[in-house]
Amino acid sequence: MKTVILVGGSKGIGNAILNKLVGTHQVINISRTAPAESHHNLTHHTCDILNDELPVINNADQLIYCPGSINLKPISKLSLEDFKNDFEINVLGAVKTIQQYLPLLKDGQNPSILLFSTVAAKLGMPYHASIAASKGGVEGLVKSLGAELAPSIRINAIAPTVTNTDLAARLLRNEKMIANITERHPLKKFLSPEEVADMAIFLISENANSISGQVFEMDCGIVSFKI
Template identity: 45%
Template structure:
């Protein structure tokens, strides 16, 4: 049994990942901010955490962590001319600074493990230029830089990888997938002709957190229906 911290485990990918790890017999410490949920397993405990706070209270965690997945994010798609600079800062604070604060706070717990792993989340939009994606791609581009640099600094004791999905059917993407017509239109944009599910991404995150990926670090893995590599 291993100990995992899943930040943002109340819905979407984070919730799916927490349940998957718990079903495998691991102890999961999940966090929520606004949407408190009931644990679906005795192996999951939920605690409130607002990553935007200056001081994070992580006293609910054990002395050793075997892995961390940082799942909070946002999808704000607007023409560049309509985005206020403050909006870029808000996204950066949530998606990058929040991850930095959490990882700095739990570094000693990760180092107590024999083979700890960190999973962060980017987006296919970092490598492919999409209209109206400047706000989300800017923050997620920083996540990819953080992934590679931190992987170098924390090697060999802690591995750091990222997943770059395409659009996934989660509450976060509900505005973009709010009807069957929108879901089908988005599915047709992908070579595999479907949109991703939280389980698709959670499967990869589970692999990266496990010892099965023990020779992988500093990678940004695309789970995107083939969008980034197939025309």
């Protein structure tokens, strides 16, 4: 049974990944709050990724880093602190985690790393300057480390569009906003956490052995199509 280090598995997409993995994998969750779920394959470590020492773990085959942010403001309202905070959680937290557990992954079975970007890194969207800049950093990290760690460790990222999680709750807070966001996507839908989790599980699986250094846009058509 493979061991997955999952950072941010208590909520949102991370929690959907946790629920899909825990029956068939040893899942080591690292987050500030414990997930509601309990399972004999689940171990939880309470940890603030940016401020605490990461827990000592003995072995791992996969690493999934889920923390993110949605900080939507006009550029005139964004402070340098906003940019720093978004960069820290999205990029530096991922770097810290990868550096900590890379020796374990090098000894793992078919090891891989999965990070998360956003469609806003490709599609110019108003008020997304800070998050797009930080997720652009994530995408650069994926490309660079994909080359550096080949052939021993694969690394990829998923770039979702709006996903129905607590993080996106203010974007989906009423029926009118839900209808507007649905209509903006050519496929006339937005994402569920479970859909993203299915892609995540594929990318860390042996079915994706030939895929590394890639950013997969789960965009419901909003980046790919103009209709």
